Amino acid sequence: MKAAAAVLRKDLLLELRTLETVPAMVLFSLATFVIFHFALNRETIEGQLAAGVLTATLLFAGMLGINRLFVAEREQGGFDAFLLAPVDRTALLIAKASALFAFLAVLEVIAVPAFAVLLLGPPLGPSLLGLIAVLGLADLALAVIGTLVSAIAVHTRARDLIGPVIGLPLLIPALIATARAIGPLLRTHASGSPPGKWLAVLALYDLVFALLAYGLFDFLLED
C-alpha cells in the first residue's frame, strides 16, 4: 500500500502542477451541457432524459482522463522506473484507479452543479445524497475499467483510439445502471433515494471488474 500511496501522491502532484487533465474534463462537460441545451431546444430537462445527458457527458469526459492516465509514465519513463522497483505491480493499478477516481470526483463537484444550473428542471437538493452514492459507484467502475484499458492502450501505437474502442463497450452495463439509478432522482418530486436494484447492479459490476483487473493487471505490464 505504501507504493500505491507513493504513486498516487506523485500523480496528484503532477496534475496539480500541470493542470492538464481535470480542467480539460471540466471544460468538455460544460461545453457538452451547452450543446445539449441548444440541441434539445429545451430550457430544462428532467427524469430519465436528464439522467442520460448527465451520465453520457460524465462518461465521455471520463474518457479524456482515461486517455491521459499513463501519458507521463509512457513519455517520461515512469513505467520502467516503477517496474524496476521491488513492489507489487498491483500498486500501480490501485494508484492509477484512485487518481482517476479523484479526477472524476473533482469533475463532478463542478459539472453536476453546472448541469443543475444549465439544464436540470427539478431542484437537485433532495436527491443530492442519492446522486452522490450512484456517482461514487459509477466513478469506481470508470476508474477500474479506465485503468485497465489505459494500461492496455499505452503499449499500442493506436493508444488514443484503444481507450474509447475497448472502454466504451465494456462500460455500457455501468452506463445503463447509472442512468437508470439516476433517472428517478432527477424527477420533479423525486423520492431522494436511488432504486436499489440498479445500485446493486453497479456494485456487482464494480466488484467483478475490480477482481478481473486485479487478476489481469500484472500481465498487462509485461513486455
Added chain:
Amino acid sequence: MADTPAIELRGLTRHFGERTALRDVSVSVPAGATLAVLGRNGAGKSTLLRILATLLRPHGGEIALFGESLPRRAFAVRGRLGLLAHEPLLYGDLTPRENLRYHASLHAVERERVEALLGAVGMEPYGDEPVRLLSRGMVQRIAVCRAVLHRPALLLLDEPRANLDPAASDLLEPLIGRASGCTRVITSHDPRAALAEADQVLGLKAGRPLIVSGAREIADAQLSELYQ
C-alpha cells in the same frame, strides 16, 4: 554463495518480431567486476541491459542474477539492480527532490539518502527546480542519483558519461565508478573509455557475441572488426 557470479548468461536470445536483437549470448561476470558491452548502434547493447534490468523477457537461453533465475525470480533481484538508461526516468514537471523522494518511497529508502545524494552530485541548489528546466548534464546527474538511490549491488549503465563534463564525471565516480564497489555492466560508443573501466568485454555485432574476453586481452583488430 560467495562464488556465485553476479551475472550468468547462457545462450541468451531475444527477438523483436522477425528481427533477432540478441542471439546466443553467454557470459559470466563475478561479483564486483565490470563488464563493458561494446558494439555499433543496434548491436543489442540496450536490449541486453533491459533484459538484465528485468524489463524485457528473454526468448531463449538462461539468465541468473546473483544466482536467481530470470524472469521467474525477477522480483527477488529488482531491489538489487540500478539502471541508468538512455532516458533519465524522471518526471520533467517534478523537481529533482520530488522525483528522488518518489523513488525513495518505491524502494523504501530513507529520505536522508535523497539529500545526501543531491549534495554528493552538486545538485542541492537545484533540488527544487523542475527537472524540465535543467540542463542535460544536470538531468544525467539526477538520473545517476535515482539509479543508485537504493544502494544496488548491480549497476546497469547505458552511456553513463553522456552529457557530462569532466568535473561532473569526477563527481559521479564514487557513485557509479569502480569505487562504488558494485558489479557493473557498462555500454558505450567509446570503446577506449569503456575498456579503461572494464574487467571483461562483451562485443556484440548484430546481436551476436563477437568478443567475449578479458579487457586486457582485446586486440585492436578485434575492435576494428566489431565496429566495421
